[in-house]
Each structure stands twice: as C-alpha cells, then as structure tokens.
C-alpha cells in the first residue's frame with residue numbers, strides 16, 4: 102500500500118504512512134499564472150494499492166483532489182482508495198429550496214468517477230455517504246477529540262446544537278461523563294440563536310464539541326450559555342476547524358480549543374491518523 106498526499110493533507114498523509122508502515126508520495130502541485138492548478142505524482146504507482154489523501158477545504162483543494170484522482174486513475178494503479186478527511190459542501194446535503202443544487206451529491210458523484218472506494222471523516226450527515234457511486238465509509242472523528250480531552254478532568258460534554266447531540270453522546274460515553282445538547286436556530290451564515298435551558302454546569306469543566314467550526318458563532322453561543330450558568334472551565338473541540346475570518350476572535354471565551362488534522366490549522370492538536378489507518382486496514 103502507498104499513501105499519496107495532496108498539498109492540503111501533507112501532515113495527515115505523513116501520519117497515515119507512518120501508522121500503515123507504507124511509503125509516502127507527496128504530490129507535486131503548482132499554480133499557473135492564471136490560477137489554474139498543475140498536479141503530478143512523481144513516483145511510479147502502476148500495480149500498487151494507492152491511498153490518496155486530500156482534504157477539500159479551501160475550495161481549490163477540491164479541484165486538486167479531482168486532478169490527483171485523474172493522475173492516479175490513469176497510472177494503472179491496482180486499486181485507488183480516496184480518503185477525504187473533510188468532505189466540503191456537506192452542509193448542502195439536500196435541496197432546502199427549489200432550484201438549489203444538492204452540492205454534496207454533486208461532489209460525491211464526481212469523486213466516484215475515479216475511485217474504487219472512498220473514506221471520509223465525520224461527514225456532516227450520514228445521508229451523504231449514500232451519494233457516492235462506490236463503497237464509501239464514514240470514520241468518526243470523535244475518538245480523537247476524546248483522546249485529547251482524556252486527562253483534562255472534563256465533567257460533562259455539551260453539543261451546541263441538536264445535530265451534534267449524537268457526537269456528544271459518543272464522546273460522553275468514551276469519557277464516561279454525562280452529556281447534553283442545546284437547540285440552535287441559524288438565522289444567516291454569521292448569526293445563530295441558541296435556546297437557553299438549564300444545564301446544571303455550576304462549577305464544572307465542560308467540553309463543547311461539534312463537527313465543524315466555521316464562523317465560530319455556534320460554539321461561541323453555547324460557550325456563553327455554559328459560562329453564564331456558572332461553568333468553571335469551558336473547552337471546545339471540533340473535528341474540522343475551518344475558522345473563517347474573525348472566528349478565532351469570537352471563540353475567545355474558550356479556555357482551550359482544539360481541532361483535528363482533517364483541515365490543518367494552528368489548533369490541529371490531535372490527529373485522526375490512528376482511526377483512518379485502522380479503517381484502511383479493516384480493523
């Protein structure tokens with residue numbers, strides 16, 4: 102097995118290669134003067150079982166993924182597994198209004214054109230996995246977050262919205278602490294309203310966990326509620342840290358913040374490589 106890492110997932114690619122004891126190829130990626138991308142896999146890969154790792158944020162990384170798939174598909178690999186650490190466009194997983202694209206389906210269909218199987222970490226909704234035309238598996242990013250918080254004396258795990266409740270339950274169970282969730286209404290990209298409810302967090306250490314942090318609005322709103330109700334320490338974690346402009350300022354109330362390496366940032370303090378490697382090895 103050989104790991105080929107796209108430019109947006111070099112760190113995770115290295116970690117994966119190490120866990121698998123497999124050789125690593127770091128793809129050559131250049132940007133032409135007009136902004137178009139050029140990719141090349143220098144090593145010969147014919148007859149090999151190849152694992153391509155490339156996340157899909159920011160947007161250009163998605164295009165790079167398609168180009169790398171094409172390069173490998175044409176290179177006579179024996180089998181191509183495409184690992185998409187963060188599957189972008191996941192939140193447009195259905196048509197909310199007439200005339201909209203089902204963006205996650207469009208991306209999944211394109212990915213499936215040059216892949217034998219696909220793996221992704223913490224897809225926004227399980228419906229997405231049904232959009233691929235090849236076998237597709239979702240790997241949970243929650244064990245990595247549970248690992249990070251394991252020795253921090255967490256008393257309770259809180260989901261900032263109903264979608265994240267199943268995730269909080271997984272981590273709560275792994276850490277053997279209670280979990281709860283809030284209800285959120287999204288007003289627009291930058292604004293959310295979170296319904297207040299008694300959380301019984303007076304004097305507690307609370308971990309608020311979500312799949313994605315984008316603007317930080319969802320997490321900031323939940324942190325404010327926990328702190329107002331007397332939580333002693335509020336830490337935050339997500340699998341995919343997008344942290345768009347201004348997000349880190351909004352997240353100041355957190356005493357600690359972590360995301361995984363599905364999207365690289367200064368807060369990628371824990372890796373999903375062990376879980377991805379286990380899944381690739383069928384463990």
Ligand code: R5P
Pocket residue numbers: 262264265290293311312313314315316317318319320
């Ligand atoms: C939405 O349901 C997701 O699970 C996240 O809660 C959301 O994407 C976070 O976005 P933001 O950081 O912009 O509030």
